[in-house]
Amino acid sequence: MNRELLKGHSELIILAALAQRPMHGYSLSEHIKSQVPETFKFGVGMIYPLLHRLEQKNLIRGVWQGPGGMRRRVYSLTARGKKALAAKRDEWQTFQSMMTNVAIPTR
Amino acid sequence: MNRELLKGHSELIILAALAQRPMHGYSLSEHIKSQVPETFKFGVGMIYPLLHRLEQKNLIRGVWQGPGGMRRRVYSLTARGKKALAAKRDEWQTFQSMMTNVAIPTR
DNA sequence: TCTCAATATATCGCATAACGATATATGAAC
């Protein structure tokens, strides 16, 4: 399976997942693995840079859980993140219908 | 609009267009421009590397038009290209439904 | 108690490819 298919779409996946409930990186990875086909699953090594990127863009915010137990950073959507999610959903719909129109002939 | 969205999907667009009728690079570019939204249109500079790539993979084959007139290379699908197109269409359907499931909540 | 697997985060490096910019040449129209 082409590994470039996800390019540019992964942020939408993360934001949509975090909109359901706040999660930390590892549980997010498990969550996504459970609901997308094998070929599309994110490696853990992909999740953290993505989360850092989204936090830098102020679309999500993470807080360290503590003080007891293993350190984990739980992320949730910011106000900007919610708007971005809506925008990315629209963007996906546009892209999706364009691709389907172009690639799949109407019979 | 995110410029990474197309990653990995552009070959499908080209193959699907050439399945309709053989074209050379420039007309292909015009063809695609006419049927996809502004934000997704391919610059001409994108078309030729793509065509070279597809020809190297033996999915399309180009023949120089001649001898009179401006030089132009007309591309059409090979047998392998037709199979690849079918595979990429399936791949798109899988990707498409996965993304929609994950990104757009069912109400 | 010792070990191992699962949990949890982080970062490095490679490969791929979108995409704008730029170069070059021909043909047609004015």
Add this chain to the structure above:
DNA sequence: GTTCATATATCGTTATGCGATATATTGAGA
């Protein structure tokens, strides 16, 4: 004969997917 559309080609930048690797903690079981 100058300008615009046609036609192909390539370079450099940038983004990012993704595997590999490193490190630390916790809990279960032998």
